[in-house]
Amino acid sequence: MVYLTRRAEFSASHYYHNPALTPEENQRIFGKCNNPHGHGHNYTLEVTVRGPVDARSGFVMDLAELKAVLNREVLDAMDHRFLNKEVPEFRDCIPTTENLAIAIWQRLQPKLKAAELHRVRVYETPDLFADYYGEP
């Protein structure tokens, strides 16, 4: 079993707001992230797949295929977008780094056939990242 990680970058804006909470609660819990006009990050995404090394190609999976799936399923949908307003998953779900990792997993998992998705890691900044392993 070998693990293969591909890195990608995208930039997007978001804000944190739960309509079930009062404005004061939203402000208290989310602080500056509650600004309704949004703020942005340069996200770094690391997608790790795993599988046996194919004896013929020497690959766990074709990197070009992984890159194409990442571009199509994630970057085309999220790069230079306002996550709350333009990505359907976040209409009713707060686009925290944790939820972003889960949403990206759910987009990629059904599209990856050649290898098994192992981990989605999303860096919001170099000092903060979330990991999702598909755990319930």
Place this chain on the structure above:
Amino acid sequence: MKAHLTRRYRFSASHRLHSAEMSEEENRRVYGKCNNPYGHGHNYALEVTVGGQVDPRTGMVCDLVELDDFVGRQVLERLGHENLNYLDAFKHLVPTTENLCAEIYHTLQRGFRAAVVEKVRLEETMMNSFEYCGSEVEGAVIRE
């Protein structure tokens, strides 16, 4: 759904690696330049990983303000710009990065209640790092 969140911090401290159980010669042989009696320092980078269910109300595993506050008070203020050998925790323990990593892990386990602390990772330099997730064989980590 269960997610894992990692926050990265930095602090600088000095130390000297020297074991009271070894002779002067053995200390010099085992620890090399790190045995210099005057000590030396590092810029440490600390990664704290917490894990748990994503709270549907907040979308978060852990309130980052609480984590930053705890790490700030209990780790960064306590260790930052100190000589580690002079701290109570290292009176009878060699302040290797393995032991420092475990000490920080136990500090978090003892006092941080806002989320489950899963792992502490500590970079001593850009070329080496240590990870600790708790251990059944505690004695293997604690060297006196």
